[in-house]
Structures are given as structure tokens and as C-alpha cells.
Ligand SMILES: Nc1ncnc2c1ncn2[C@@H]1O[C@H](COP(=O)(O)OP(=O)(O)O)[C@@H](O)[C@H]1O
């Protein structure tokens with residue numbers, strides 16, 4: 029690969045952006061960063077210490093301590109951590125600190141795949157390929173339910189659905205870096221797509237962008 033390839037993937041909870049990001053990173057031999065884990069890490073630190081989620085000073089301190097090399101996906105996977113993450117994610121200074129770290133990750137030779145809520149709009153507005161992955165709230169809630177049950181847990185579909193809708197509202201409604209497709213993002217509605225079909229569709233978009241380089 030002669031030029032850096034940055035692939036920015038955004039979308040709401042359980043739309044499949046992480047699964048797609050990991051597969052694309054593997055296919056194009058690029059490093060991958062799940063930026064949601066950085067917000068989850070901040071939330072987890074506050075929850076563990078018993079600090080309120082709107083305690084800005086401690087949230088900022090926690091954001092400074094986030095180490096991209098040590099993000100524990102399993103330890104941060106809980107539903108409560110995801111909800112708490114969307115609360116600390118409204119703090120502008122927390123975002124600024126985490127976005128700096130995310131940009132440093134993206135700015136490496138060769139490129140990278142990043143997924144989150146504001147990658148195409150704020151973190152990597154210069155990304156060569158931007159994907160906005162979505163699916164209906166019901167489909168996303170069903171995917172999350174299967175995730176939880178697959179790990180031996182129990183959950184209620186209606187509760188997950190209302191949590192997902194609430195988090196969508198919080199993420200799309202905040203003033204700082206709200207979740208929305210970048211103007212030049214390709215929309216991928218995976219409601220009726222398998223993981224494989226979504227991967228093939230994304231790969232076609234990326235290969236097309238790479239092919240256009242040689243025409244320039
Ligand atoms: N296109 C798809 N069809 C069916 N299930 C999917 C699809 N994409 C992802 N999944 C499953 O849905 C769940 C949530 O996907 P994930 O990639 O973690 O979403 P996100 O990163 O957007 O929160 C996972 O269990 C994943 O295997």
C-alpha cells in the first residue's frame with residue numbers, strides 16, 4: 029500500500045460498525061481502534077471509584093490516564109459501562125483529550141481503521157473512506173440481546189431497546205460532536221444484511237476509492 033488509507037466508520041450502538049471495522053482492518057492489514065472503548069474506559073474508572081458521572085474534574089483526570097495500548101474490551105463490555113460512557117462523552121474536555129489520542133493513532137504511516145461516533149466528522153475528517161453504518165433500533169436491540177445471551181447472560185429485549193433509543197438520543201442530541209453521518213459518508217443500512225454482505229458492500233466502496241487514486 030503506497031499511501032495511507034484511513035477508514036472512518038461511525039454509527040449507533042450495535043449497528044455492526046465494530047464487527048465491520050475489525051474485518052476490514054484484517055483484510056487491508058491496518059491497525060484498528062474502537063474509539064468507544066476510550067469513552068468506556070473513562071466511565072469505568074469513574075464507576076469503579078464511585079465518582080459521579082458528571083464529575084468533570086475526575087472525568088478529565090481519567091481521560092488523561094487512558095492508554096490506547098491497554099483497553100480491556102471484555103472488562104469494558106457491560107451494558108452499564110456503555111450507558112455511563114455516553115454520559116461522560118458529553119464533557120467537551122474529555123472529548124478533546126481522547127480525540128487527541130485517537131488522532132495520534134490514525135496518523136501513522138499506512139493508515140488505520142477507526143470506529144465510533146465522530147470519526148468521519150471530527151477525529152479524521154480527511155479520511156479517504158467514510159462509512160456510516162446503521163440498522164433499525166429493533167434489529168440492533170436483537171443483536172445486543174443475542175450478544176448478552178451468547179455470553180451466558182440474561183436480558184430483556186424491551187429494556188435493551190429502550191436503552192438503545194435513549195443512548196441514540198443522547199449521542200445524536202449532544203452539542204459537542206453529535207453522532208451524524210459526515211457529508212461525504214457512504215451509508216450502509218445493515219438491517220437486512222448479514223455480516224458477510226455488509227463486509228462485501230464496504231469492501232466494494234473501499235476498493236473503488238483505492239482504484240480512483242490511480243485515475244488522479
Ligand atoms: N450485519 C450483521 N448482521 C447480523 N449481526 C450482526 C451484523 N453486524 C454485526 N452483527 C452482530 O451484532 C452484534 C453487535 O455488533 P457490533 O459490531 O459489536 O456493533 P457496534 O460496534 O456497532 O456496537 C455482534 O454480536 C455482531 O456479531
Ligand SMILES: Nc1ccn([C@@H]2O[C@H](COP(=O)(O)OP(=O)(O)O)[C@@H](O)[C@H]2O)c(=O)n1
Nearest residue numbers: 041042063064065067113114117144145146
Ligand atoms: N467516537 C466515539 C465513540 C463512542 N462515544 C460514546 O461512547 C459510548 C459507547 O460507545 P461504543 O462504541 O463502545 O458503544 P456500542 O456502539 O458498542 O454500543 C457511545 O454511546 C458514545 O456516547 C463517543 O461519544 N464517541
